[in-house]
Structures are given as structure tokens and as C-alpha cells.
Amino acid sequence: MSHKFRNHIKSNIYITTFVSEIDKVIYTRPGRTAGTDITRALGVGVKEVSRPYFFKKGTDSWLENITDEEIDKYFKFTFVRNPFSRLVSAWRAFASRGKVNKNFESFVIERGVGHLLYENGEFTNDHWFPQFNYVQYSDGQNFIDFVGKFENLKNDTDKLAGKVTSFSGINVRGIDTTYKEYYKNGLQNIVSNIYKKDLELFNYEF
Numbered sequence: 001m002s003h004k005f006r007n008h009i010k011s012n013i014y015i016t017t018f019v020s021e022i023d024k025v026i027y028t029r030p031g032r033t034a035g036t037d038i039t040r041a042l043g044v045g046v047k048e049v050s051r052p053y054f055f056k057k058g059t060d061s062w063l064e065n066i067t068d069e070e071i072d073k074y075f076k077f078t079f080v081r082n083p084f085s086r087l088v089s090a091w092r093a094f095a096s097r098g099k100v101n102k103n104f105e106s107f108v109i110e111r112g113v114g115h116l117l118y119e120n121g122e123f124t125n126d127h128w129f130p131q132f133n134y135v136q137y138s139d140g141q142n143f144i145d146f147v148g149k150f151e152n153l154k155n156d157t158d159k160l161a162g163k164v165t166s167f168s169g170i171n172v173r174g175i176d177t178t179y180k181e182y183y184k185n186g187l188q189n190i191v192s193n194i195y196k197k198d199l200e201l202f203n204y205e206f
Contacts, residue, residue: 002068008137009063010053014126015134017050018042019062019074023166026076028134031127032089033079033150037170038157045166054126075163076143080131081150082204083195084188087116088179090127104182108190116194132197147202151175180206 009017016035018027022045029035039046049060081089091107094100100114101107111119116128123129135144146163148156154172161167183191188206192199199205 003066004068004137004141005071005143006063006066008143009050012133013050013054013056014123014129015050016048016054016126017063018046019049020046020166021062023164024074025164025166026071026074028076028078028144030078030080030086030129030131030134031125032086032093033081033131034153034170035079038079041157041168041170042164043166043168071143075145077146077148077160077163078131078134078144079148079150079153079156080134080198080202082179083131083198084183084191084204084206085176085179086131086150087128087191087195088182089176090125094125094127105185105187108187130195130198132201135201149202 009015016029016031018029018039019025020042025042025046027038027042027046029039047062049063052058052060053063087108088104091100091104095102095104095107101110106115108116111117113124115124118124135147136142146160148160153170157167157170157172161169183206192206
């Protein structure tokens with residue numbers, strides 16, 4: 001009896017994880033990937049099992065007791081997004097509320113609260129936490145059955161609806177293509193290095 005999935009979620013508190021025990025569905029939700037709409041479309045029977053660990057208040061009984069043998073019976077999916085576009089989208093959202101440095105270059109390069117990384121190199125927020133963590137264990141083993149892409153949201157959510165009976169579909173908005181203008185003064189290379197694994201695993205380019 002193993003608990004690899006449980007331990008992965010518990011040790012990575014940024015991996016927001018939703019579960020429907022009725023439909024046997026698990027959704028790992030990276031920030032800025034249409035997650036709010038996708039979660040809503042899954043219906044009322046979905047609960048966020050990772051929440052107590054993020055806030056360091058209590059535990060979730062389902063996550064504490066689930067075994068990897070039981071996890072194999074669930075359909076597990078996620079949606080990912082071009083890391084360059086995702087980072088700009090997240091920065092814009094937080095900068096507009098005064099939560100991070102309002103200069104994108106400073107946000108990326110400088111360290112500490114209000115920036116991309118802490119002084120020790122760890123990520124400061126789940127909205128820019130690398131997306132490979134939502135798909136793979138630390139040893140590189142894939143635990144997700146379906147990876148949809150934000151850039152192909154309509155087609156991929158249609159595919160998801162064919163696999164998850166409770167999924168009601170979402171309204172797809174236009175894709176912002178202006179992110180490239182923020183990558184000046186070598187920022188493209190810096191961000192490429194930070195998100196190297198995401199870019200390779202999900203086949204993204206600038």
C-alpha cells in the first residue's frame with residue numbers, strides 16, 4: 001500500500017487539488033489556466049482537498065487516507081498554459097491589486113515578497129508555480145491521465161466533457177497575445193531558464 005499521490009500533494013502546498021468522489025475525478029489546478037471556470041463546470045460535488053495544507057490548518061480525510069491503488073481508479077486531469085503568457089497574466093492580476101512589484105522586470109529579477117522568487121529561489125505564489133508539478137512526481141513519473149491546454153481551451157474542454165459526465169462546459173474567452181512585449185532586456189532567457197522543464201514537457205515556445 002503506497003501513498004505517493006497523497007505525499008506529493010501534501011509536500012507541495014501550491015498544487016491546488018479538487019476531487020469528486022462521486023465521479024471519481026481529480027483535477028490539479030495551476031493558477032491562470034481558466035481554473036475557476038473549469039472548477040465551476042465540474043459541478044457542486046467537487047471539493048478542494050489541498051486547502052487545509054495550503055493554509056496549514058488541519059487535514060483532509062480523503063487525502064490522508066487515499067492510497068495509490070485507489071488513485072488509479074480516478075480520472076486525473078489538468079490544464080496548462082504557455083509559461084511566458086501565464087507569468088504575465090498572473091503578474092498583471094497581482095500588480096493591479098498592489099500585491100507584487102508593479103514593474104515586470106523587477107518582479108522577475110529581484111527576490112523576496114512581492115516578486116517571482118524568494119531569496120532562497122523558491123516560488124512565492126502558486127499562480128507562477130511550475131506546472132510540471134501538477135503532472136509529475138518529483139521522480140518524473142506522470143500521474144495525470146489528460147493534459148489540456150489553455151491555448152486550445154474549447155477543443156480540450158470538449159474532450160474533457162466526453163470523459164467526465166458531470167462537466168458542463170465553459171465559455172471560452174479570447175487569448176491575450178500581448179505578453180511578448182514585456183520580455184525585454186534578457187528577460188526571455190531568464191524566464192526560459194526558470195520554466196525550462198515546463199517549456200520542454202508541454203512543448204511550448206516563446
